[in-house]
Amino acid sequence: MRTWSLLTAVLAAAIVLGVAAGHDWASPADLWRAIDGDKSLRSRLLVDWRIPRVLAAGLVGALLGLGGAIYQGVFRNPLAEPYLLGSAGGAALGATVALLVPLLMPQSLALPLLAFAGAWGATVLVIGISRVAGAVDAAGLLLAGVAVAAILSALRSFLMLALSDETVSLQVVLSWVLGGVQTPTWSALGLLVLITAACLGLSLLLAQRLDVLGLGETMAISFGMNVPRFVALAVLAGSVVVAAAVAFGGLVAFVGLASPHIARWLVGPLHRPLLPAAALVGAIVVIVADAIARAALPPAEIPLGLVTAIAGGPFFILLLARRLRT
Amino acid sequence: MTAISADKLVVRRGGATLLDSLSLAAPATGSIAVIGPNGAGKSTLLKVLAGIERPTSGQVRIGDRDLAALTGSERARTIGFLPQHFEPHWDLGVAELVRLGAERSGQPAGEAAQRMSRTFELAGLERRRWSTLSGGERARVLLATVLAVDPPLLLADEPAAALDIGHRLDVIAALAHRGRERLSIVVVHDLDLAFRFFDRVILLDRGRIVAHGSADDLIKDSRLDDVFGVRFERLSTEQGWLLSARR
Numbered sequence: 001m002r003t004w005s006l007l008t009a010v011l012a013a014a015i016v017l018g019v020a021a022g023h024d025w026a027s028p029a030d031l032w033r034a035i036d037g038d039k040s041l042r043s044r045l046l047v048d049w050r051i052p053r054v055l056a057a058g059l060v061g062a063l064l065g066l067g068g069a070i071y072q073g074v075f076r077n078p079l080a081e082p083y084l085l086g087s088a089g090g091a092a093l094g095a096t097v098a099l100l101v102p103l104l105m106p107q108s109l110a111l112p113l114l115a116f117a118g119a120w121g122a123t124v125l126v127i128g129i130s131r132v133a134g135a136v137d138a139a140g141l142l143l144a145g146v147a148v149a150a151i152l153s154a155l156r157s158f159l160m161l162a163l164s165d166e167t168v169s170l171q172v173v174l175s176w177v178l179g180g181v182q183t184p185t186w187s188a189l190g191l192l193v194l195i196t197a198a199c200l201g202l203s204l205l206l207a208q209r210l211d212v213l214g215l216g217e218t219m220a221i222s223f224g225m226n227v228p229r230f231v232a233l234a235v236l237a238g239s240v241v242v243a244a245a246v247a248f249g250g251l252v253a254f255v256g257l258a259s260p261h262i263a264r265w266l267v268g269p270l271h272r273p274l275l276p277a278a279a280l281v282g283a284i285v286v287i288v289a290d291a292i293a294r295a296a297l298p299p300a301e302i303p304l305g306l307v308t309a310i311a312g313g314p315f316f317i318l319l320l321a322r323r324l325r326t
Numbered sequence: 327m328t329a330i331s332a333d334k335l336v337v338r339r340g341g342a343t344l345l346d347s348l349s350l351a352a353p354a355t356g357s358i359a360v361i362g363p364n365g366a367g368k369s370t371l372l373k374v375l376a377g378i379e380r381p382t383s384g385q386v387r388i389g390d391r392d393l394a395a396l397t398g399s400e401r402a403r404t405i406g407f408l409p410q411h412f413e414p415h416w417d418l419g420v421a422e423l424v425r426l427g428a429e430r431s432g433q434p435a436g437e438a439a440q441r442m443s444r445t446f447e448l449a450g451l452e453r454r455r456w457s458t459l460s461g462g463e464r465a466r467v468l469l470a471t472v473l474a475v476d477p478p479l480l481l482a483d484e485p486a487a488a489l490d491i492g493h494r495l496d497v498i499a500a501l502a503h504r505g506r507e508r509l510s511i512v513v514v515h516d517l518d519l520a521f522r523f524f525d526r527v528i529l530l531d532r533g534r535i536v537a538h539g540s541a542d543d544l545i546k547d548s549r550l551d552d553v554f555g556v557r558f559e560r561l562s563t564e565q566g567w568l569l570s571a572r573r
Contacts, residue, residue, distance in 0.1 A: 076415035211426055214415045221378045222409075222472075223430045224402030269416035 003266050007280045011058070014287040018054035019046060021291035023298025026050075053183040057290035057304075058283040059196045060181055060249030061259075065282020067241040068256030069263065069275050070203055073210035074234040075141060078264075081257035082119070082242040085141065086148035088256075090122025091115040091239075091246035092177060093156045099173050100163040116243035122148055123235050179252040179305025181290055192248055199241045200279060206234050207271035214269070252305050254312025255282050255289075261316075285312075329354040329479055329509045330375060335384035337370050337533070344370040345381065346533035354478065357505025359520035359541070360513045362530035363554055368513040369410060369483050371530065375511070376407040376481045388479070402430040406477035408485040408501075410513075412468055414456055420467050421452040427471030435474075442470035462493035469500065480504060482512040498523055521545045522566050529553055545569070 020026045026034075026046055034043035064082070071080045071087075082088040094114030097103075103110045129144040156177070164170045184192065209230055213220045220227050245252070263277035289307045296302055331351040337344040344367045352358060360368050373379040375386055377393050386393040388404055396404070414423070424442050428435035443449060446466045451459065459467060465486065473480070486497040494516070502523035504510045514520040520527055521541045529537040529544065531553040537544055544550065545567045551558050556571040 208426075208429065211416075211418075211422075212430075214418070215423075215426065216409075216412065216414065218373075218378055218407070218409050219412065222376055222402065222405070222407035223426075224398030224400075226398055264416075268422075269418055270422055 003277075007266070007277065007284075011280055011284050011287075014284045015054055015058065018057065018287040018291040019050050021295040022050065023295065025295070049183055052186060052189050053181060054287055054290070056184045056189055056192060056248060057181045057286045059192045060245050060252065061255055061282040061284070061286025062196050062279035063199060063241050063245035063282070064249070064252060064255040064286065065259030065263070065278040065280070066199055066203055066275060067238055067245055068282070069260040069271070069278035070206065070210070070234060070238040070241060071256070072260050073206075073214065073271055074231055074238060076214055077141070078261060079142060079257070082238070082245075083149065083253055083256065085145040086122035086126045086152060087119040087239055087242045088246055088251055089149040089152035089156075090118035090120070091243045092118070092251050093122075093152045093159075094118025094243075095176060095246060096156045096159050096173055099176070100159055112243060112247040115247045116240060119243040119246065120236060120239035122152060123239055127235065175303065176250040177305075178303030179250040179308070180293070180303050181249050181286075184248075195244050196279075199244060200276065202237055203241065203275050204272065206237060207275055210234065210271040249286070250305060252286065253309045254316060255285050255308055258312055258316050259285060329389065331387045332375065333385045333387070335371070335374055335381045335386070337367075337374060337379070338382045344533050345374065347384070348533060348535055350528065350535060350538070352509055352511065354509055355505060355507060356526060357502040357510045357524045358512070358526045358528060359524035360511065360528045360530060361517060361520050366530040367533040368530055370533075372407075372481050372483045372511070372513055376405050377401050378407065399430070399432055403432070403475050404477055404479060406472040406475070406480045408468065408472050408480070408482035410483040410485070410487070412464075417455045417457045419453060419455050420448055420459070423456065423467055424448065424470045424474055428474035431475040438474045438476075442474045446470040461489050462496070465489055465493060465497050469497070478508055480508065480510045482510070484513045484515050487515045494519070517569050521569070
């Protein structure tokens with residue numbers, strides 16, 4: 001219980017920090033006035049601009065943490081991550097197609113759909129390659145994932161070079177690739193809340209079976225599980241979560257890898273507490289990273305994906321080194 | 327009543343025949359040791375009987391039903407499987423592991439978990455994580471996890487092979503003792519333990535049953551020497567026969 005109170009308190013503090021941070025820092029008094037209904041430009045900017053963005057960043061982070069926890073659970077590997085397994089790269093390729101190729105459906109629909117198709121397709125491809133190569137263990141999966149991610153990234157760059165012109169700004173796609181939460185409208189934020197809640201609910205349905213799968217394939221079968229069917233289902237669920245995160249936040253590295261680790265240290269490895277804890281940690285991490293992205297080099301904004309990679313990479317190496325030492 | 331039977335089981339993997347038209351039948355109670363040299367097909371037989379691997383041909387029946395036709399949860403409630411090696415991917419706590427075992431019954435897990443905790447004396451271990459347990463403690467926790475649903479049929483694949491002699495005796499005795507009320511089929515590495523603790527012994531070689539019968543009869547059978555490629559000296563002691571092998 002103490003851990004949950006702590007996580008919630010840190011999340012609240014991160015939200016306050018996130019709303020205050022920017023090239024023009026807001027004081028607690030500014031924040032209070034803005035929430036209290038003050039109509040000045042500064043207050044309106046805080047309410048209509050920063051608060052939705054911070055909340056969106058938190059929700060994208062929650063999705064990334066959740067996606068990472070599902071992937072690590074289903075691959076039974078603490079190094080599994082939406083990035084390393086190609087699913088985020090697949091989602092980004094799908095999103096790039098949606099942004100650059102004229103399609104018959106509106107972009108608002110095409111983007112999440114293609115992001116999902118890309119995430120799912122890439123993961124299935126990685127699993128397929130490692131099976132054909134006869135290396136279904138963690139190393140085989142990760143190597144296949146790295147190869148697929150590299151191919152997808154090259155394809156994405158090719159599409160960007162070949163298809164962008166004056167009518168389609170490369171900037172839009174680039175800001176996507178580098179990761180970044182756009183300020184959503186309140187209705188878009190509502191949609192994101194619903195999607196995140198649905199993803200959390202969906203993943204909690206998998207929690208007990210992820211635990212059983214963690215006992216190893218032989219034990220899982222002897223506990224009555226149809227392992228290939230469950231793995232396919234869980235990968236599909238993970239892809240939905242990753243696609244939602246990528247559709248709203250672009251490519252944000254390391255959050256999906258680090259959040260479940262931190263959550264595991266806080267609440268243990270059982271998935272019923274782990275999944276929501278990973279979501280909370282992911283939300284905190286992305287809110288803080290987004291605040292740094294906005295406040296570090298004013299008036300410019302650093303792409304969020306760069307912040308998480310720069311901060312997350314060494315952080316993760318540190319955690320790993322500590323873990324290996326114990 | 328026959329609890330489990332196998333009819334003409336064949337398992338081929340990569341050109342090798344691991345089980346070669348093997349048939350057997352076992353009653354609802356009793357303890358059966360499966361022995362044989364390396365590569366005889368003991369582990370494969372157990373995995374096929376447990377529904378973990380599918381045979382290339384042939385059928386396993388649980389009671390009067392085809393094993394392949396059971397739902398996952400029916401199979402999980404009916405057959406307990408103790409693997410040769412068990413290393414969970416996440417460092418779960420003892421209570422969490424036993425609870426996961428108990429949950430496969432589909433019933434509330436708390437009561438079964440408590441019962442297992444008493445039976446296997448886990449009270450002092452419940453807050454410990456798997457990685458901190460000794461070999462003997464792990465064996466107890468694994469037994470509690472697998473037996474939490476009290477399955478009518480227990481299949482165990484040399485679960486004690488890596489333990490020191492004291493803990494090995496405890497585990498083998500517990501598995502054999504279970505045969506008084508349920509059916510226990512155990513792959514046993516240590517021939518003395520197989521003949522001393524189990525009612526019946528199945529001798530396996532190259533995917534076939536070479537001999538099977540009561541432990542007292544089989545220990546005198548010369549096929550035992552042939553299959554293991556040694557000459558056994560059979561020493562009569564107060565506790566039963568002891569085997570001493572020579573080339």
